[in-house]
Amino acid sequence: MANPLMEALLPVLLAFFFVSSAFASFEAPFMVAHKKVTLSRLKSGAEKVSVSIDIYNRGSETAYDVSLSDDSWAKDVFDLVSGNTSKSWERLDAGSVVSHSFILESKVKGIFYSAPAIIKFRIPSKSVLQEAYSTPIQPLDILADRPPEKKFEWRLLAKYGSLVSVLSFVCMFVYLILSPSKSSAAKGSKKRR
CATH class of the missing domain: 1.20.5 (Single alpha-helices involved in coiled-coils or other helix-helix interfaces)
Structure with a gap:
């Protein structure tokens, strides 16, 4: 026959275990990355692609050795005009944000699909690097024939x-x-x- 005290304490202990493990999982960096792309037509028959990536640490601890890599831009389609497609930071404190941007130029007409940027970071309690991905972007219609915009006269x-x-x-x-x-x-x- 089981002890009635153990039967009463077992659900309480299980609930305490699940609640404490849930709170323990929140004590880590949580990366959210937003990738934005804007297109602007140049007079030379090319299109300028401005890429901006914001990385937010929404977790409760600092992330270390944060690196960003956005190598999805094909070299035969895009020329890098300014900036780099990768960047690294020593640390990203909890609740803080960093931004990185670069500019590309394309003279090739067509639709281009870009993959999300990859963010790698280290947590002090784990030896393996953690990965996060940025938000995806809509397909880019480079050098598309756009109807003229109706502007206010x-x-x-x-x-x-x-x-x-x-x-x-x-x-x-x-x-x-x-x-x-x-x-x-x-x-x-x-x-x-």
Whole structure:
């Protein structure tokens, strides 16, 4: 026959074990990386690709020997204009963020798919390097034929803006004159009584 005290303490001990192991897992670095890419057309018939990667340590401990590598840009399609596709930091404290950016140029037309950037870091309690990946980006349509954007016509505003505002003021004035006011209608109803 089992001890009733052990039967009562066993669920409590199991719950304590699971709760403490859950809290222990939060005591580590937690890397979140966001990769952003913007395209801008150059007059020389090429397209400039600006890549920016932000790395956040959302964990509760410092990450050491943090390295970023984004080697998914094909050498036959892209030329590196400025910066490097890799970077390293000695440490990344809990709750802090670092950014890295570089610029590429492409003269090849087509759709390009980029892989996420790889972030490697060391945790003091583990000997193996940990890995994290950045957010993926949408496929890039390099040198695509884009329809012209409809832009706000500032010259029309400059030409007709004063006329539109004067007509608006005149219409508002006429409306205020012709509409009966509530206070005069209320006074008229009091006098008739």
